[in-house]
Structures are given as C-alpha cells and as structure tokens.
Amino acid sequence: MNKKFKRPNLPSKGPNAVWVLLFFLALGVAYLFWYNSINREVEHVSYSKLLEQVDQNKVKSIVVQDHAAQGKYQDGRIFSANVQPSDRLWNSLLDHKVDIEIFPPEKQSWGSYLFLAFFPLIFLLAFFYFRQNQGGGNGGGGRIFSVGKSKAKFFSPNQITVTFKDVAGVQDAKEDLKEIVDFLKNPKKFERLGAKIPRGVLLSGAPGNGKTLLAKAVAGEASCPFFSISGSDFVEVFVGVGASRVRDLFTQARRNAPCIVFIDEIDAVGRQRGIGLGGGNDEREQTLNQLLAEMDGFSTEHGSVIVLAATNRPDVLDKALLRPGRFDRQIEVPYPDVACREEILRVHARAVKLSTSVDLGKIARGTPGFSGADLENLINEAALLASKEEAESIETKHFEAARDKILIGGERKTLTFTETEKRMTAYHEAGHTLLNLLLPATDPFHKVTIVPRGRTLGVSWSLPDRDKTSQTKSELTARVVVCLGGLLAEKLVFNEQTTGVSNDLEKASSIARNMVKSFGMSPLGPIDYVTAAEHPYLGRDMQNGKEFSQKTAERIDTEVEKIINDCYNHGQSLLVENRDRLNLLAETLFEKETLHAAEVYELLNISPRETHNMH
Ligand code: ADP
Ligand code: ZN
Numbered sequence: 001m002n003k004k005f006k007r008p009n010l011p012s013k014g015p016n017a018v019w020v021l022l023f024f025l026a027l028g029v030a031y032l033f034w035y036n037s038i039n040r041e042v043e044h045v046s047y048s049k050l051l052e053q054v055d056q057n058k059v060k061s062i063v064v065q066d067h068a069a070q071g072k073y074q075d076g077r078i079f080s081a082n083v084q085p086s087d088r089l090w091n092s093l094l095d096h097k098v099d100i101e102i103f104p105p106e107k108q109s110w111g112s113y114l115f116l117a118f119f120p121l122i123f124l125l126a127f128f129y130f131r132q133n134q135g136g137g138n139g140g141g142g143r144i145f146s147v148g149k150s151k152a153k154f155f156s157p158n159q160i161t162v163t164f165k166d167v168a169g170v171q172d173a174k175e176d177l178k179e180i181v182d183f184l185k186n187p188k189k190f191e192r193l194g195a196k197i198p199r200g201v202l203l204s205g206a207p208g209n210g211k212t213l214l215a216k217a218v219a220g221e222a223s224c225p226f227f228s229i230s231g232s233d234f235v236e237v238f239v240g241v242g243a244s245r246v247r248d249l250f251t252q253a254r255r256n257a258p259c260i261v262f263i264d265e266i267d268a269v270g271r272q273r274g275i276g277l278g279g280g281n282d283e284r285e286q287t288l289n290q291l292l293a294e295m296d297g298f299s300t301e302h303g304s305v306i307v308l309a310a311t312n313r314p315d316v317l318d319k320a321l322l323r324p325g326r327f328d329r330q331i332e333v334p335y336p337d338v339a340c341r342e343e344i345l346r347v348h349a350r351a352v353k354l355s356t357s358v359d360l361g362k363i364a365r366g367t368p369g370f371s372g373a374d375l376e377n378l379i380n381e382a383a384l385l386a387s388k389e390e391a392e393s394i395e396t397k398h399f400e401a402a403r404d405k406i407l408i409g410g411e412r413k414t415l416t417f418t419e420t421e422k423r424m425t426a427y428h429e430a431g432h433t434l435l436n437l438l439l440p441a442t443d444p445f446h447k448v449t450i451v452p453r454g455r456t457l458g459v460s461w462s463l464p465d466r467d468k469t470s471q472t473k474s475e476l477t478a479r480v481v482v483c484l485g486g487l488l489a490e491k492l493v494f495n496e497q498t499t500g501v502s503n504d505l506e507k508a509s510s511i512a513r514n515m516v517k518s519f520g521m522s523p524l525g526p527i528d529y530v531t532a533a534e535h536p537y538l539g540r541d542m543q544n545g546k547e548f549s550q551k552t553a554e555r556i557d558t559e560v561e562k563i564i565n566d567c568y569n570h571g572q573s574l575l576v577e578n579r580d581r582l583n584l585l586a587e588t589l590f591e592k593e594t595l596h597a598a599e600v601y602e603l604l605n606i607s608p609r610e611t612h613n614m615h
Helices: 013-039 047-055 087-095 109-135 171-185 187-192 211-222 241-255 282-296 338-349 360-365 372-388 396-408 419-438 473-494 499-517 550-577 579-592 597-604
Strands: 043-045 059-065 068-073 078-082 099-103 153-155 200-204 226-230 259-264 305-311 329-332 445-449 459-462 594-596
Touching: 013 109, 043 047, 047 059, 047 078, 047 087, 087 099, 171 187, 171 200, 171 211, 171 305, 171 329, 200 211, 211 226, 211 259, 211 305, 226 241, 241 259, 241 282, 241 305, 338 360, 338 372, 338 579, 360 396, 372 396, 419 445, 419 459, 419 473, 419 499, 419 550, 419 579, 419 597, 445 597, 473 499, 473 550, 473 579, 499 550, 550 579, 579 594, 579 597, 594 597
Parallel strands: 043 078, 059 099, 200 305, 200 329, 226 259, 259 305
Antiparallel strands: 059 068, 068 078, 153 226, 445 459, 445 594
C-alpha cells in the first residue's frame, strides 16, 4: 500500500546459484567414481599372469600405452598390468582374438593428471565464491565469478518513478540538488559558461529522513540512470577486492554517463585513514584511495557521473573525501519539523484510505522527533490496525494506537522527547534568539528550530552579513551574551538547567578567554598571552606559563570570569525585561518547531535590523 520505490527485477539470483552449485556437486560425484574406478576396482596382474590369462582365453580386450596396459576379462572385470610390448605379446593377443588398442606413448595423461591435481581446488574455489556472493546479499548470486565486480544495483531511467514531488519537505536540500539536475539535463550549458562541474555531493542526516529518496529523485528528475550501492558492500575480507569493486562500478557508470552513483553509508569506506591499532585497515584504505582516484579521474568528455553519498556521521569522514572536486558540497537532510511531518504524512496517506475525521496536522504535532521513515511506518501500522478491526477507513484512534506502539515498542532508534523536554528546548532556543535580536552588535538572525539534528536538540542561527576578518570587542561580548541565552532562559523560566548548555558554555568561555589572552580586550592590557604558552612549536613544554607567571595565569582566569559574569548579568536583565516576548517566542516555537527570521520579526513586532547587504 505504500509508495516505496520498487526494486527492479534483476535476474533472480536463487535458481542460478543453486544450479551452478548442483553442477559442481555432480562433477564432484563423477570425479569420485572415476577416481575409484581407476584405483580401487582395478585388479593389478603381473605380466606372466596376463599372458597366462590370455592363453586361457579369459581376456576380452586390452589397451596398451607404452608399458602400461589396461584391459577387460570376458566376465567384465577390469585389470591393469605392466607389459613388455613385444612380438610374444602381440602374437599371443592376436592368436586369442583379444581386441587390442594401442595408444601413442605419453598423451592423454597430462590432462588427466592436471585435472586430478586441481579438481579439488577448483571445486573449493567455486564453492567459496558461491558462499561469498550469497553472504553479501544483493544480487550477486547470478555472477559467481564476480568477486571483484561491483554489487551496485542499477536502475534505468524508466525504472525510476520518484521525483522531487514525492519527497516532502526538505526544501533547502531540494533547492541545492536542483542545480545537479540542471547540470545532468544540460551539461553543455554549464560547460559553455565555464561553470565548475559538480562531482560529489554529501547528504548528511539521521537514517530514514529521505537521503536515498532524494538521490533517487535527482535521477528521476534528470531521467538518467541510477547506480546504488552501500559503502559496506565495498568492504571485503580480501585485500584489493573493495578497490576493484570501486573500479568496476565507475567503469560501468562512465559507460552509462550522464548518470548518478549513489553510495549509501559512505562512512563504511570513508572513515579517516590510519587510525586504530596496527596502522589501520589496508583493505579499507585501498578502497578509499581507489574511490578518490576515480573521482579525480572524471572527465567531462564522456558526459558526467555525479556521485551522491549519504552518511549519518560526516564528522568521521576522511578529510580527503571532502576536498574540492570530491564531495565538496554538503547538504543536510534534517529531521522534519511539524509542517514537514504533515507533508510527509500527506504523501504517504495518498496510498491508504483515511477517514475524513483524521487531522494529519494534529498527528504531525504529536510526533516530534519522528523521521520520514517513522511517519511512513506510522501510516502502515495505523492501516494494519484498522484492517484488523475491519474498519471502513483509518481513524484517529488507529493513529494513536500506532504511535504508542511505535514509541513504546522501541522500534524507533531516534530521539524521543517528552512535552516538558520539548518545551525546555523551545525556551532555551528562544533565549538565544531573543538576545540575538535585542543586542545591536550581533549577526543578523536567520532561523531557529527545535527539530533535533545530530546530537543537538535545537539550533538558533545567525548569519554574518559580510565576511568578517575582524570583530570588535562589542561584537565578541554580544556573542558571549547570546551563547549564554539558552542557559539564562532555562533558569529564568524553569529555575532548572539542562545538560544541553555544555556546548554553549564551551563557546562562551573560549570567546572570553581569547578576548583576554589574544586580543588585549581586558584590563590586563594589550599583551599576547598565547604564543608562548600554546604555540605548537615553541611552547609545548613550557606548559602553565614559563613565559607568564602563575600569578598572571590567575589574573587571566579572573578576567575571563569577569567577562562571563558581566555578560550573564546583562543577558539576564534583558530577558527579565522582555519576559513576555520570550514566552511568546518560545510557545510559538514549541508549536511550529521552526521559525524563519521574517516570522519571528512579525511575531515580536520588531523591525529587521539593517544589514550591509541583502539577506
Ligand atoms: P535515508 O536514506 O535517509 O536513511 P530513506 O530515503 O531510505 O532514508 O527513507 C526511508 C523511507 O522513508 C523512504 O522510502 C520514504 O518512504 C520515507 N521518507 C523519508 N523521508 C521522506 C520525505 N521527506 N518525504 C516522503 N517520504 C519520506
Ligand atoms: Zn544553546
């Protein structure tokens, strides 16, 4: 019932693989019989015994090669003997009408010896490759001898039915990806203008938020072929296999250019190199190096291959992957906020029968922290419950039961948070935001959200309105105040504080410390206290200030403390004065989860700050 994209039917792997295994088994059995027949059931007789048997008319036929003979008695038994090919032998055989066959010396044996020697090995190898491809899952079964072949799934343009309209929300990501679509559709235009050709785009975000879906939609929009593979498919026991898979994948991709290569879980290959005991993992490094080499090696002559990669851990990736010409664009695919959740529900509800009384907006509000995949699952579960009850259509109660089942069943690996936690996060972010708006020396406010991303619960963004090469003392002080805004709001409203402030405090302290030690912005005067103590080459062993005394160190601490305290008090009084605005902003944020600058200005009835250029 859900609009999942259908995997295309690749040649089915099961039967093929089984046939090949059966074939080898049959060969094995035949081999055993043959081996037995030549070794066990053959009776060896001496030359004189053979002559005797011939004379007694007991031998029916004989094959002679050099000094070796094999033959059949009248009763069907087989014998072998070493013979002296002589007139005595031939005459005797001819006299008794034995059927004689003579092989030229030393032929035939080579092949059979080789076969004898290597058959078990071939058998083992075949078996092993078979196991390998089975174990790796995904579509490898048909190609038993393809260890080094990529395991990518291939979708031709007419197999892809997803486009951007099937991806709800994630507006920013879609905007960014439109450029890629344009390029794939019309590379000439870009080349003519000398524009830089995009090569790699990294989609980052928690699982289930539509990274794969987006990548596929790019291929769908541009109607170009789509290769999909997971980073973990490259990782194998054999050194060199991963690298050769990468090579194979890109060879195929180039043949199909322009096209999209999608690498899911790129962190499986792309983790930072050379960490871990024993100098790291050779195989993975080779694979990564090959991937880098392939990306560097694209030429635009044969049309373009664009690599989209997905990860939940952009922070662990090898820096080399993120250099220009590789994955130099990062697009975040965040958890959906309340409006997005409603849209996603709407997309997936198309396939099921909803009661008219169901309010998807309300369901969206009740599912904070749900990913796109969670929401799809929610609709699935609700539909299952409804059909179990043989209901006419899916009702609100089915959604509620489904949600409880998902939450309590612990099926969700994402963050769950309670109303109280969500409200505290809203006040925390509102605190940052409000101080940012109230202080004149801050960067223009951009947007605020309490949708969790990565390990943080919410974010309040401001964007510098020009490239800042230097900052004034009042700008730095204002930043410290804004950093403390989250903590201040929590304490003011709930008389409580959360651990969510640790990152804020770290930032505030580091700004304050720099003001004192590097910028001469304290009563300690215009002295640089950093170089000697922290300079990577000069001062490592002079820790704790051989260049400045213990006493100076204490004075630095005092000045840092003083800056923090002043900022704290300033922020506190601002929030107390504007308590009603804080409440309004926080409660609206609680409701809507994401607010853009314009919405906040309107809500609080303040005019946007003038900026140096457009924003
Ligand atoms: P990821 O690759 O980020 O782990 P997927 O793209 O595999 O996530 O998403 C899993 C499923 O969740 C998709 O197939 C889709 O049905 C649903 N989904 C996720 N995000 C969205 C979205 N923004 N709009 C519609 N469906 C979504
Ligand atoms: Zn904060």
